[in-house]
Amino acid sequence: MNNETVAALAARALSVGYRDHRVLDGLDLTIAVGRVTALCGPNGCGKSTLLRTLAGLQPALSGTVDVNGAPLGSYRRRALARTLTMLAQFNQIPAGLTVRELVAYGRYAHGGWLRGLARADRDAIDEALAATGLEPDAARDVAALSGGERQRAWIAMALAQQAPIVLLDEPTTYLDIHHQLDILRELRRLNRARGLTIVWVLHDLNQAAAYSDEIVLMRAGRIVAQGTPDAMLEPRHLQAAFGVTMLKTAHPLTGAPMCVPAYEGVLDTDHADPAHAAAPGGRGAAVARARRDLAA
Structure with missing residues (x-):
């Protein structure tokens, strides 16, 4: 098997819900390796739920999810974390952590804390801080950051994980237009340089079109269309x-x-x-x- 035949992520007949309400209903989706895919649709259509389900954070009522051709459930927790990282839309602010310490949490999947940070870990942290423009703020308390700075710190943590599949739920939340474009450009650069597979939820359709290879349009828990930005x-x-x-x-x-x-x-x-x-x-x-x- 190779990248041409195995999808990075594949959902088949996927239904997800809460009690009597189905948020996703019989959804089929394929995400190609090394591509940037934007999930777009109205509020409440299931974009965040889909992302959480692909990451193994939300159980499915029925259907399957495969990661790199293997069932999601076959991955052990740390092995999955080395394969896939997700930045949620809302994140709890950790108390007493500096920006660098928060970003270092992204390295847990590569060996845990008992052995301490190796040179490769420190290099990954430095690269993530540089990619998000947070090098000057590395020693600041996360709780003292603005909303936009905090969002960039969370993105840096996700990048430090160095997983080949990156899921981002509204990564431009809280960011001004300058930092929105900086983050989108940098993620696109990493996609091209490292072959990252990126799936992000974006509300700005023009940003989605400019920085994505494909757009998935959703409504009421279903996919209504998927294709190139020009077509979508x-x-x-x-x-x-x-x-x-x-x-x-x-x-x-x-x-x-x-x-x-x-x-x-x-x-x-x-x-x-x-x-x-x-x-x-x-x-x-x-x-x-x-x-x-x-x-x-």
């Missing part, structure tokens, strides 16, 4: 996932696919600026494309 930003797919009309466009500098919401009245060309609506590539053309796509 088509209005019909976004309508199916979010229940709103979106217009697909292109970044003015890079030409990369982007989407913008069709705000109330935007599809009514009677209210459009005539020159803009009639201009090649203007709003009239975008509206016409959106209407054709939604009608398809």
Whole structure:
């Protein structure tokens, strides 16, 4: 078996829930090795639950999850931690830990604390601090950090684990736009440099499109579409996932696919600026494309 035939993560007929409520219902998903995949969808559609289930933190009612071709349940705890790391959306603030000490927790899977930190552990911690821009803050108390700094510290801990599969639940939470882009760029760089498989939950569709190889659109515990960013930003797919009309466009500098919401009245060309609506590539053309796509 090789990377071309074995998925990093595979879920089959996966159902997950709490008592009488199913959050995920008969879901099938394949995550390719070495790819960056974004999970996108409305609040409550099951993105975080799916991530937790793939990480072995949430039991399934039925169905299977495989990690690198082996059943999730066949992994011992430390072996799984060397294979897969997850950053949850909300994390409890540890008391009395410095940033460096928190990041060092990511090395537990590689030998525990009894033997102390080896040179490889210290190097991994240094690399994670550098990747997240936290080297100057390594000696600070985690509790004294801002929300954005704390989020970067948690990301650094996940990176220090050096697992080939990285699951991130809203990694840009609490971050300003500068640090959002820094983190996304650095994770994308690590994906390319180390062949990391990354699955992240992102709410910003344009960031998901810019930094991901694939987007998975979810709604009500099911996958409604999965594919390249260019394909997933088509209005019909976004309508199916979010229940709103979106217009697909292109970044003015890079030409990369982007989407913008069709705000109330935007599809009514009677209210459009005539020159803009009639201009090649203007709003009239975008509206016409959106209407054709939604009608398809």
